[in-house]
Amino acid sequence: MAIFADKSNKVLVQGATGHQGIFHIGAMKEFGTNVVAGVTPGKGGQEIEGVPIFNNVFDGVSETGANTSLVLVPARFAKDAVFEALDAGIKTLVVITENIPFHDAMEFVHYSKYKGAVLIGPNCPGIASPGKTKIGILPGQIFKEGHVGVASRSGTLTYEIVNSLTEKDIGQSTCVGLGGDPIIGTTFIDSLNAFEKDKDTKAVVLVGEIGGTAEEEAAEHITKHISKPVFAFVAGRTAPPGKRMGHAGAIIARGKGTAASKIKAFEKAGVKLAKFPTDIADLVEKYG
Amino acid sequence: MAIFADKSNKVLVQGATGHQGIFHIGAMKEFGTNVVAGVTPGKGGQEIEGVPIFNNVFDGVSETGANTSLVLVPARFAKDAVFEALDAGIKTLVVITENIPFHDAMEFVHYSKYKGAVLIGPNCPGIASPGKTKIGILPGQIFKEGHVGVASRSGTLTYEIVNSLTEKDIGQSTCVGLGGDPIIGTTFIDSLNAFEKDKDTKAVVLVGEIGGTAEEEAAEHITKHISKPVFAFVAGRTAPPGKRMGHAGAIIARGKGTAASKIKAFEKAGVKLAKFPTDIADLVEKYG
């Protein structure tokens, strides 16, 4: 098993014919992902890495049975692309696009709820369930099939952590990149609930950062509802207030969203915290 | 059992302090309905028939645990009232109000789907599960507990049919007034699916009328998915095209929505049709 993504995902790529689209269609296929369609308006009829390209999502879905979309379109077209996918019946969306206006994200996050779809991102690297599927731009070579679930607000930091797990021969059930924006579709709590239910997941790693209160809410949720061991790393302990630290969501505003507050909440919930990202693997080895 | 409404519904009335509100709070309580709250902005603190009145739905819900709302407010405030109820966590809504602009109805019907709520109406008499509860303005005295489910686009016509069932000692599981508007929240198909699952329902009566294609869609659905016997009456066989026959939804437009088409579809689906509304009881007695 795995969460959110497995062998049943038939992936359509929106924004398939760009540089990123072409590269990642190849990389996903190499990982074993069932990529069935691409969409770029006006480019229907082409093929990328053996994958047929359609002019719109509706055609892609009806011709190939795609149930999942990877959204790679530029920020100003992202809302339209997500709405199109949802109206075409897509049930799992992974939105990689960065710099989407957050009012757009608010709308499509709620619209995906209305449609009963899982939306991961935006501004995320995607999701990988080793041995099953990878939907996104995560580097395939760092993963190893196993029993640790990872949910993270950061991209490279996740790769770093996953890589160190794999180096210690600790495999992963699913790694979800939740996204670095203030408004995201799938949260720590959603991931924790899914990992809790997933028989193949034995421990969970959360990678948080400054900004918002997602970690504090996750901590409270862990205390009440999660029985599996949880480990965490929080980035931004030394970030100054009022500055956006690279991610749109990584900002300490009006005294809220500090790493100290998040670390305190996690500690209170019995979550084991790593000082350095690469330490997570040691903690999991010791306690997981 | 029953569909959509039973003893678990704790009813809040929006528009509680008007003439209709006061009358029907009394009538519902007499039927056995668990009416727990009323809402009229600015009238919080009053009581109607022993029911506490609140200034807003949120307060009503948090003070009384109401999970159901009966909407009796005037048409131009209806959309706001429905949104308020849904945001306050109400999961079953019965919208009696007539003359709601249909763009408003479109919005709140889809928003109720997003909220996972059941919305019945607008422009409907409500719902009654004899022996359990009544949420709406249907006359209580005509019902009898039993095993026939009724779903209807018309009010008085339903009363007529239910009354004739009861006179023949044929009781009802649930009677749903779906509403006479072109845009309604709960359809024949929704009702059929619920009746099919309901152990206490042994036969279903549909009361249709001209306008739209709800009956044709129901007929197709019956052929594919419904095993219980279905009976129907369709009003408006002699209605001229282009005229709205009392209900906003009862109009033959551009050749579509004729009674003939609906009757044909029902016949094809093996639904037994009554010539006169009062004949339904005979048919159910004979075949039900």
Next chain:
Amino acid sequence: MKLFEYRGKELFDKYGISVPKGRLVKNEKDFSGLNFPFVLKAQVPIGGRGKAGGIKSAENLKDAKENFSQIMGMDIKGYKVRKVLAEEKVNIRKELYLSITLDRSKRMSLIMASGEGGMDIESVPDEKIFKEWVNPLIGIQSFHIRGIVSKLGLEKEEGKEVAKVISKIYKLFREYDCELVEINPLIIKKDGGVMALDSKVNINDDAMYRHTDIEPEVVELTPLEKDAKEKGIAFIQLEGNIGVIANGAGLTMATLDALTHYEGKGGVFLDLGGTDDPEKVKQAFELMKKAKPKVIFLNLFGGITRCDSVAKGVKAVITKEGIDCPVITRIKGCNEEQAKDILKDAGLITGTTLQDAAQKSSDLAR
């Protein structure tokens, strides 16, 4: 409310959709300022005016005068022409069809377009009509417009222009609470550019209260229907001679149907609704009398409505003002017996069942 073509075009203009240069003409003086050739178009709230001779070209002033006097005042399917629109002719390269309407089943707005414009959309084969549904929670999006425009076989620039029109009519449709906005044909001009040659705009009556800039113009109703509308009574004149009064739209329709079964024919549909207010009943009866039916059939089911209360209202009218046609009644439900007594007392004929009363009414109306 159906708007006349010229009023629909005023709204198009407001939303930046081009329409031909034109104006309402009341007499010959109004032709000045319009260039020949132009078209004179009868303004009626019904289709098929072209075939009925309600649209004529004018190449010169003589034509114009002649054709104007023919069209003004003519009768088109029961509607007397009181307004004529004169519009300059446009060179047409291509005709499209475009509309937005209500999809009752999906509970969404439905955009329809076709490369086959200018004819009745019902006669266009289904595979040549392209559809997009707009969920009210998100409104119109680029993908809807792309989905339609890409299928119309247009050149790039034409497609862009048509895309703008779709976006504009959706805005109009939504902002004015329309049931229908139709442009047929939407044309591509020879010199480029997209223009609406006709307009059908139908505004939801229930939403008229928030469109106070639209002057109501109840063109489809008979004088009695207008009167009823003002009084808030659901009243429709039909072709038969039996006046039906019942409570509830469904029951009133079913009553008309029952009459037909006995070869009677409804002449008035009058739905009392949920009222048992004697004053409202009195108003309803007075309206009914003005429609001069041969027989009146009063069919009541008392649910919340008390039958005796309605009966009292009926008796009051009849006692005070008399009635010059037979009234058949069928009463069922709440306080049925008292009601029957009151009506018998007023000299009305009471049927035992719906069938019995329908048969009696039909027989008497023959």
Next chain:
Amino acid sequence: MKLFEYRGKELFDKYGISVPKGRLVKNEKDFSGLNFPFVLKAQVPIGGRGKAGGIKSAENLKDAKENFSQIMGMDIKGYKVRKVLAEEKVNIRKELYLSITLDRSKRMSLIMASGEGGMDIESVPDEKIFKEWVNPLIGIQSFHIRGIVSKLGLEKEEGKEVAKVISKIYKLFREYDCELVEINPLIIKKDGGVMALDSKVNINDDAMYRHTDIEPEVVELTPLEKDAKEKGIAFIQLEGNIGVIANGAGLTMATLDALTHYEGKGGVFLDLGGTDDPEKVKQAFELMKKAKPKVIFLNLFGGITRCDSVAKGVKAVITKEGIDCPVITRIKGCNEEQAKDILKDAGLITGTTLQDAAQKSSDLAR
């Protein structure tokens, strides 16, 4: 983008929210046309200017001149005052607080209001702040406004006016893609009427492309940060002396944290993002050099990014232009070995682990 108070008020005015009569004053001539008494307010993108002496009254021309020259050019928490707003004084009967912001957890807009206006909202007790969440699928509705206004303890007419302001700021918030719109205080005037005495309007940078009427004014950034922004590089100047270059925001933050662990202090946050384009790497390094750090710490994890490609970019800069501070590198992931070779070849110090490299950097920066 945070707008200065006066620009926020221009938007308020556009949306029909009253603001005091006032203008930007550049010199004494600009006082003409304003009635005494008025207030001179430093325009800075940060709170607390009042306490810092950035707001002063002027009862007469002498006051005005004196105070203007004091405020203009003063330094408030690192921001030099370059603009001063002069506004006529208003008679205040009551001060309220009103804002709309983003609730990240609920993913909705959050309206907050309080009867306790004029002070920092963080210092108002929670039970005196009233909140309503607006779901983006439905937007603001009457019930939201009723829910807030009914709790502010206002008289009926005041309530109606405040209701209108809430509806207007929501419109502004939504239409201008704001992260925050705050009015503190929103006042009820002695002679009735509601007015915004201050404005905080913060527009989402990612949405600036669709608000071309708002002239960008990047007031919070240092010159180097501005330069970086134009080049599309995530670059933040901090108080320390170690320049951190890493790929990914989370990793860059974690690198700064690691330095702190070894008592080093980050002076620059530079996130390369997903790029391994040597040209982009070169630009980043050049920027970093301009910030004059004592040590540069390059921390790379190669996922999709190939480490060797980044290393080539780094080597090119260093070979061509030299570097006058030590560069510590820690390289992990895709093509790690090749990258290490390239960097060693360029004379850079390579750490074995993140900890090792962080410690080396911190030691060197002391």
